[in-house]
Amino acid sequence: MKKTALLIGLLFLSLTDAIAQTFRGLDKSPMDMAYYPDDYAHDRKFAPAKIGTDKAMVRVTYSRPAKNGRELFGKLAPYGKVWRVGANEAPEIRFYQDVTIGNKKIPAGTYALLAIPNETEWTIIISSDLDQWGAYSYNQALDVARVTVPVQKSDTALENFSIQFAKKDPKTATMYMGWDTTVVAVPMSF
Template sequence: MKNKRIFPVMMLLMACLLMSTTVWAQTAKPKASPATTATGKIGDATVTINYSSPSVKGRTIWGDLVPYNKVWRAGANEATTLTVDKDVMVEGKALPAGTYSVYAIPTEKDWTMIFNKTAKQWGTNYDEKQDALRVTVKPRKAAALNESLKYDVTGQGIVLKWENMEIPVAITAKK
């Protein structure tokens, strides 16, 4: 009699175990730096930026988490990419249509924004020999704290926003 009850109890336990692992797998934590996209038109060119968006989380970003005078991947995880479907001018310099990884060298006074020909790579695999274009831009103080890194595509270019800083990069359609 006892042996007949063991089998159904064991099956019930196995079913509960299977269901609990399925539910646990579906409630995984969101990524610390979720992937996101910003897209828009600049003239007749479509500009798309794919990036991972880290958060401030009470940290000092500029000069600490992101050191000054060193190449930074301008996002998290995989390299941030900028895709333009037409030739454009970036801060007055030509950038052909294509997809580029985006890096930066921040300083307290100005930044060097780098557009690198190797787009599909992990963000820390930067190779200066693959640079397509480097431009110098001026950071500005943000009107409000940006907890998560964000890129905006505006009619005048792109803007990187994070913590208390905004970094505008002028982009125009090539004539």
Template sequence: MKKILFVLTFIIAPFIVEAQLKTPQASPKATVFQTVGLTDVEIVYCRPSARGRAVFGNLVPFGKIWRTGANENTTISFSDDVLIDGKVLPKGKYALYTVPKIESWEIIFYSTTNNWGNPEVWNEANVVLRTTVKEDALVKPVESLTIGISSLDANFGYLDIEWENSSVSMKFEVPTQKNTMDNIEKVLAGPTSADYFSAAQYVYQSNGDNAKALNYIDKAMDMSTEKPYWYTRLKSLIQARSNDFKNAIETAKLSLGAAEVAKNQDYVKMNKESIAEWSKKL
């Protein structure tokens, strides 16, 4: 009997898990993606609603650090360094904390992002940047916390936080001109050795034109002063596919020697195996 019950439990268990009840969250999660100039900004937060409650000064006390949302801390990430109030915020992901006040808010970018709400112990050393912005009263109340990016320009945007009767907006500047000029200079300078290597690798892996692949890898090696072992490894493979086993072995030996110096045992092993295999075909 016990055995039958065990078997039935084993069979039924997956259906119980599958049938777990799903209910809406009181503070549903939201994700905001926005590109400002050439900089990607992402905000992840949970959106509490007022539901007839007084929010600021009550549900969210004045003068105290707030997670700027519900549940886990709100996070914001920037793909480039940005400028806020004349201070540089390095690119990366941050917990977004605020200190609401009657006429102004403090906005805090905190380096530890895996907090549930506020950190158990607040560490001022983790504050990467702190700024103060003016609080404005809303004509029409906002029922659910709303965070977004507005007033977009190629060189800046505004981080907006609105809830109940309060609104704050923080300007951040992005390095669009620098990024654009860097991209222009890179393109005008022509392809790099890494570009030619990637092209050769693609042609080889897609069973394309061996002569073209060999031309690309030769250009990559000509532009590289170090001649890295993964370059010579690829060239040996292209040569072997062209049945040029003699030169393939000589190139593989170069790759082997460089891999041994770099102590990359994977490439050492691959080159030794290839040399042994190709030697049989001479």
């Protein structure tokens, strides 16, 4: 009987150890999505009358790092270097139809969203190189478009990096990216 109890105990411990190795801890940079029209997926399910006949035009999937008292632009995201616009994997931006950013026409599809931050302007990069961790393997030859936008300063600091869309009119929208007191606005037309 003692041998049976010992075997059952060892089996339980080995199963517990195997299960514990399957799960990782929570990521400090949770994933988020931004849609244009804003909150499209939520409204499609919970408030369909609010979206009416609108269809999703853009979706960005990204990780939201927190400031946590750190110096961000110029240090954590160095000036003049390609940054993944968030944390972890490079964000993906999906255009459901052709879009123009700046004077660059971009075909419908899914791309990586990167940037080169500087003090007064950012270069926004749309790249065909998907599934990359950060921007460590960035290859400029895979750029689909590059657009320069000015940096704006906000009076209110954002603790977590955020992306949100705002409608200008039926054919144009602006993608806002902000963190701490830095905000950039990326105009798009459809």
